[in-house]
Amino acid sequence: MTSIDDAYEFRRFLPSGTDVNQETRGWLQADARGFHAKRFTETSLARVSSGLVTDGQTLAGTYARSRQEASLPAEYPVATFASFPKTLNVGGGRMLPAHLISSVTVRPTHRRRGLLRRMMTDNLAVAAAEGFAIAALTASEATIYRRFGFGPAAWTRDIEVSTDARFRLLTVPRGSCDQIEARALTDIGPRVFARFHAGQTGSVDRHVGIWHHVSGIADSDGQEDRSVRAAAHYDDEGVIDGYVSYRVTGDLRTVKLLDFVAADDNAALGLWHYLASIDLTETVTWKQGRLDEPLSWALENPRLLQVRAVEDWLWLRILDPIAALEARPYSSTGRLILRIVDSLGHASGVFQLTVTDAGATVTRDDDASPDLDLDVWVLGSLYLGGADPLSLAAGGQLVEHSPGAVCTLRALLAPDVPVYGITPF
Known part of the structure; x- marks a missing residue:
């Protein structure tokens, strides 16, 4: 049986800038096709590639090891993926470095072969290893990213x-x-x-x-x-x-x-x-x-x-619960023990969140009895305070073991201003 690595080559590389090389050129043209945009001209290729360099973007492409007669050039990846660092305002003017994911496309003729899962899991593993506490994306479809731990967090x-x-x-x-x-x-x-x-x-x-x-x-x-x-x-x-x-x-x-x-x-x-x-x-x-x-x-x-x-506008994925929860401000004081389930393993565990007037501290204690059970995508939705814990609990996505825990979480996470964003990526 042919494995995914037998059929495809997975590459990560940096864009080339205004002097557009073949690898960057092919990736950009494939990305444009994925979003039904017109083919780039030489001028627009140089401008876009230069912008990718300025933003510190890393590109990833999946390349078919074989092609049929007259199919697209070999330098056009059948799937594209990009990531880059920017800041996320997590409340009170506090900025948390975020790992942004963009340009996710898979050619229609290569779907349902595990390409997106491979690119996403590889990319999140790199982001976690680089020390990012959170990843973010905007989604063209609402049913794709929850399986990877992303939850809608702003609308x-x-x-x-x-x-x-x-x-x-x-x-x-x-x-x-x-x-x-x-x-x-x-x-x-x-x-x-x-x-x-x-x-x-x-x-x-x-x-x-x-x-x-x-x-x-x-x-x-x-x-x-x-x-x-x-x-x-x-x-x-x-x-x-x-x-x-x-x-x-x-x-x-x-x-x-x-x-x-x-x-x-x-x-x-x-x-x-x-x-x-x-x-x-x-x-x-x-x-x-x-x-x-x-x-x-x-x-x-x-x-x-x-x-x-x-x-839905912004989707968030917690990679490091301790760093993420300690980074944001809180609207009240309190203590909760959260058991987080993460199928990819980055955020799994039992964590005690303690908020005092001095700020928040989070410790891991897998032997502790949790007040709340939640999947990592639910934590992403709740993180900024844009989603209401009461609604998620009513929808069966937040399981309460200690009476009043959901209300405590709601009071803690209430945002200083209504959550909102206007950055497409």
Whole structure:
């Protein structure tokens, strides 16, 4: 019987930068195919490869050891995978280094052969060995990653806001807005996002490709997007504290947001006030709205904001329970013993979490009697405080052995601000 290693070669390598070599070129073209994007041009290949180097990405590819007549070139992997380090705001402005996973594709003709499992388990083992306490990803499909220990930890809402003559805010925001060149966001954007990231639990730091996209330098196919427009919000001192980038659709009635970043609530309301003033348009759509969108409370008519969908956004995978649980802040004091089940073994064990006014300490004691049983994916969902332990317990995913333990966990994990993130990766 042919083994997976007989049929495929598994490689990990670093991208080559602007002087794109054959290995990086093939990997990028295969990744584009996996997400149904257009074939990269030479210019876009160099730009994207350079960004991968800047972000410290490591690429992984699975290569078929044999190919059929006229099939894709041998340097195109049949499966792609990438990972890189960024920070995750775990609450109270505390930043935890996170191992981000991206560009996961498997060619349709090579599915159900264990390729994703092999790449994922190998990658998580490397991340754990490198000392990462947590891994993160965003998922195009919701049924894939729980088996590898990932749980949904943050959500967004796809919203549609009517900005016709009925749009009125109950409070006029301070400061002002002005239109800017979209390309200016490559400079302005990271500065504003840094302020957002520092104050927002659940935020993940951004990679270079995002700034190319939201500024119109490159669309999803790597081509310049000259339809992108942008505006900035200025505080009373003239400092930019928010921005928005967008396209106006062909019928000139709808503004489709590409990015919306505000350092504080006042800047966010100021940007909405601007969006409602764009001539000829009647609707603004935003696929990454907050679950607790403050605009609902700021509108004279809150029914102008309609929710089209709620989507899971950030998925987390705990690799080191001690480091992860000690890294985040807590909203109360208490003590719990958690028994974590992890089929991959990284986080398995019984752990005592003790939270005092001085902070949290976690110790492992596999002989202790647990207050709660949970799978590692459940811990990922609970970690930031975005998921409610009571709901997970009601759904049979959190087993209570000590009366009141679920409520204790709920009090401990309550976030300082509602969990939210706007970094695609």
